[in-house]
Amino acid sequence: MVTIKEALQIIRDQQVDLRIENRNLGECLGYSLAKDIYAPFDIPSFDNSAMDGYALCGISLNYEIVGEVAAGNQSEVGLKKGEAVRIFTGAKVPENTTAVVMQEKTRVKGNRLSLEQEPKEGQNIRKRGGELRKDQVVFEKYFTITPAGLGLIGSLGIAEVEVFRKPVVNIITTGNELVEPGNPRGEGQIYESNSFALAAAIEKHGFQYREKKQIEDDFEKIKEGIRASLETSDVLILSGGISVGDYDFVKQALEENGVKEQFYKVFQKPGKPLYFGRKGEKYVFALPGNPASSLSCFYIYVLPMLFRLSGSEKTGLDHFSFPISHDFENRADRPSFLKARIQEGKVEILNAQSSSMIQSMALGNTLAFIDAETKLAQGDQIECFLIS
Structure with missing residues (x-):
């Protein structure tokens, strides 16, 4: 068993082969x-007008209007002192332009232009290279x-x-008790939901999954499912079957498929029976089957690996410290990621923290990290990982 810090460090220490591709903009x-x-x-590649108005030559209150310049006009226009042209936002300013004045501060009578006040040299002109210079990073x-x-x-x-290139992800859920939503549910069965939550979390953070499949608790079927999924993915995520029960076949099936364990079991709550393995340039995360455990482990451990494999500078969920809105005692003997909600700059630890309960995660927007056997008083700062 490893600590949270050790598990995250093992993930960070993986040597990854970043692959490059050309994509349309x-x-x-x-x-x-x-x-x-x-x-x-x-950028801009020419001096242009910052607004609709008049381009002026010289400093005065009165000008003669000698033409018009629209955005995209490629004809060369020059001004003499005392002359002005009607100009539109983004249009190239004529040669010898002193300033551009917005149309709301002018009066026009025939071809005569009058200003409310004298312009300032360079006003309302976007200068060439004002944003970027050629060859600048x-x-x-x-x-x-x-x-x-x-x-x-x-x-x-x-x-x-x-x-x-972003990694290709496949999802496998295991369990005899699982029924696909929309089908009849028998006694002792539950509807499979982890794959939907995991797939949605993958897509929310800018990744895609290629396939997701559900496999019953049969060693040979799980072994074959893992083999096939490893062939078509860079990251394989499994949910369920990774603990130590009689029907938990995932760990053995991974070993027989040549996956090398990097760590198994993390000293945390929820999500203790978490597995991370590797086969060449392919990575495997076997998550607990309980919904809150599965999704929490994805956010804390899988997501950082997906970012690494995509060359991203992001290292995982955004996380900040917030004051807790109430007294709270974490009685667990392990550090805990607790379902919580941030409102008005304070964090509230929600009820229903069992690893099988996902409603509080659905209603919350953060995972609050609290050390084992810790008492917190209202106003104490705690680290929060933002999930929405």
Whole structure:
């Protein structure tokens, strides 16, 4: 058995082989860059107007309007002192432009333009290179592409981006008692839900699963299911069958498939019977079958590995310290990840903390980490891992 700290360190210490692929710009959201991106030209690439109004030459209160410049107009326009042109946001300012004045602060009569006050040189002009200079680093390697990042890369004229490929994930749930939702449920059976929760958590954090399948508690079927799933995945997640019961076949089935154990069992609550293994460049997490344990272990241990394999700078869930809103005693003999809710800057530990209960996790938005046998007073700070 290992501690939480030791388990996380073992995961961090895995040597991973990051694979690179080229993706169309529109398909890069959430991917991490495999190399630096440089500006191929100045941004803006020309002096342009920051608003609808008039481009002016010289400092005065009165000008003669001599034309109009719209955004995208490629004709070369020049101004002489005392002249102005109607101009629109984003349009290239004419040669010799002193300033741009917004239309709301002007009066027009015929071709004469009058201002409420004299303009200041350079006002309302976006200067060439004001945001980026040619050959400047725009994004460094490992940057995770955001919606704004996509927009900026597109503004550089880049249509294809070199990124790290994300891992392929497969999910297996095991158990004779499990019934697919929508089917009749017999006495002693429960509806299978872990695969839905795990699949949703995978997708929420920008990854995808290739397949999920349910296997009954039969050693040969589990062994074959693991073999087939390992062939088509980079990360295999199993739920159930990893404890020490008579029908817990997962650990042995993994061993017979050549998976090398990295750790088994973590000194924590919930999720003690957690397994992490490796076969070459493929990684296996066997999670407990109880719903809250399964999902908690995914958030704390599996997610950091998915980020690592995708070249992301993220190391897991965002986590911060918050004051607890009430007195609380953790009577467990192990460090605990407790289902909790953050409201108005304070964290409340929720009821129904059993590893088989997922309602409190569904209603909560964080996992609060509290050491074993610890008493907390209202206002004490505790570390919280944000799950929503």
